[in-house]
Amino acid sequence: MRKIKNIYQLLLVSISLILMASCSNTKSNEEKEYVEVKNNSNDITLNSNCPPGFQLNENNECVARNLYDQYVYDTYENRGVGGLKSGLPKIREGFSPQQIDLGRYLFFDPALSGDGSVSCASCHDPNQGFSDGKALGTGIHNAKMKRSSPTLWNVGYLKSLFWDARAGSLEQQMLGPLYSEEEMGNTEEQLFETLNGIETYRELFAKAFPNRDYNDSIQLHEVYTSIAAFETSLISLNSKYDQYAHGYHEALNENEIKGLNIFRSFVARCAECHTPPLFTNQQVAVIGTPEQDGLPLDPGAEITFNDPSRRAGFKVPTLRNIEKTAPYMHSGKFKTLREAVEFYTKGRGHAVPEGEDLFIHWHIWEPNLTDTELDRLVDFLKTLTDESFKPRIPKVLPSELKTKQNNS
Numbered sequence: 001m002r003k004i005k006n007i008y009q010l011l012l013v014s015i016s017l018i019l020m021a022s023c024s025n026t027k028s029n030e031e032k033e034y035v036e037v038k039n040n041s042n043d044i045t046l047n048s049n050c051p052p053g054f055q056l057n058e059n060n061e062c063v064a065r066n067l068y069d070q071y072v073y074d075t076y077e078n079r080g081v082g083g084l085k086s087g088l089p090k091i092r093e094g095f096s097p098q099q100i101d102l103g104r105y106l107f108f109d110p111a112l113s114g115d116g117s118v119s120c121a122s123c124h125d126p127n128q129g130f131s132d133g134k135a136l137g138t139g140i141h142n143a144k145m146k147r148s149s150p151t152l153w154n155v156g157y158l159k160s161l162f163w164d165a166r167a168g169s170l171e172q173q174m175l176g177p178l179y180s181e182e183e184m185g186n187t188e189e190q191l192f193e194t195l196n197g198i199e200t201y202r203e204l205f206a207k208a209f210p211n212r213d214y215n216d217s218i219q220l221h222e223v224y225t226s227i228a229a230f231e232t233s234l235i236s237l238n239s240k241y242d243q244y245a246h247g248y249h250e251a252l253n254e255n256e257i258k259g260l261n262i263f264r265s266f267v268a269r270c271a272e273c274h275t276p277p278l279f280t281n282q283q284v285a286v287i288g289t290p291e292q293d294g295l296p297l298d299p300g301a302e303i304t305f306n307d308p309s310r311r312a313g314f315k316v317p318t319l320r321n322i323e324k325t326a327p328y329m330h331s332g333k334f335k336t337l338r339e340a341v342e343f344y345t346k347g348r349g350h351a352v353p354e355g356e357d358l359f360i361h362w363h364i365w366e367p368n369l370t371d372t373e374l375d376r377l378v379d380f381l382k383t384l385t386d387e388s389f390k391p392r393i394p395k396v397l398p399s400e401l402k403t404k405q406n407n408s
């Protein structure tokens, strides 16, 4: 019986490894597709292949494919919250390769902002884990934002967006930055005018949205669809952790495995909220993190849900590529992962300002983790890094403005 089980395990591992190898093959092919040798925006063409991690179907739609497809998404029942073999929730998919690639250009193009100076990538830079390395985001005319810029890796799986969960879709979310005076400072009228004034964009949109007349003007909903399409292509599911989870035991070393076991233990309880494989259960939780010095308490999800019991509640963030996105928390208060992790062992409610009576989540308590255990947790969190599907940054944009990001 034991032997049969072993053979079965071996078989699974080999299948997984083959799958992984074929994934990385697609990657290198795709990368070639993405290399741009153009210097003139008139030469820009849209990729007709799906990004890595997606497969083209007969309707010219990209459908997500990954190793987690073999597990059913069953809201963790019977698998334990730290379960290695749990499935992923449904992803937004079905965009065409052309829409995804057009979204890539839009994402990096400062022409989308009021004065041509800020793009989505200014605050969500692929070279900084799709964040910006700052505690609080900085927008147009150096306006300071109230919260830190979250990563966009795996954002296509999320049901609600923003730290306070106030947006229900990617399309709804992006209206925030596009038209906020503190971020990209644009207006619908101006964005419409700008894009329709750029010949290359008119051609590219006509190709990405072939169901309308070629000479019709670009519609704003097409802009939102394309950017959302690009965002859903940012997949990170092939980290050392994922290889371990699919049966390749050597992918993690001894310290990292110790860290994983602390992470999913009933003492630390991290996995109750940062549930694999996304490392978020997508719920809002009040955990009582501190603000930047001198700033008032951020009411967070209390406003979204008009519910005082959610005061200072925030969406549980993913921990994928967490190594790349310091500083941490909605406030950017913690400069290192070690500091962020240590927060959890300093005592329930220790950072809550006087006079506030927050409904702190019952999984936040006093696990009394030792320094060594905190170090192991950090070791483990670093195994969640995978940027192999990082998209190419366009060398030339349809607007012919310059991107501030470099391919590296």
Ligand code: HEC
Residues within 6 Å of the ligand: 118, 119, 120, 121, 122, 123, 124, 137, 138, 139, 140, 145, 147, 148, 149, 150, 151, 152, 155, 158, 160, 161, 162, 163, 164, 170, 173, 174, 177, 178, 182, 183, 184, 227, 231
């Ligand atoms: C000036 C910096 C800045 C710019 C520009 C910007 N963002 Fe953001 N982004 C942020 C910050 C800060 C947040 C968190 C705000 C909050 O939760 O209240 C955020 C949140 C998000 C989220 C939610 C992620 C999550 O996990 O909930 C998405 C998606 C996103 N931005 C996409 C975009 C797109 C697309 C653009 C371009 C249209 C863009 N952002 C432009 C700073 C920026």
Ligand code: HEC
Residues within 6 Å of the ligand: 263, 268, 269, 270, 271, 272, 273, 274, 284, 285, 286, 287, 289, 314, 315, 316, 317, 318, 319, 322, 325, 327, 328, 329, 330, 331, 337, 340, 341, 344, 361, 362, 363, 364, 377
């Ligand atoms: C009750 C749910 C809950 C539990 C349990 C929990 N977290 Fe969190 N975690 C959150 C929430 C909510 C945030 C965002 C809080 C904020 O921004 O103020 C967060 C943020 C983080 C961040 C920063 C993420 C970022 O992008 O800035 C790290 C790192 C982290 N948690 C690690 C851990 C570890 C390690 C444990 C176990 C010791 C743990 N968490 C336990 C809910 C939880």
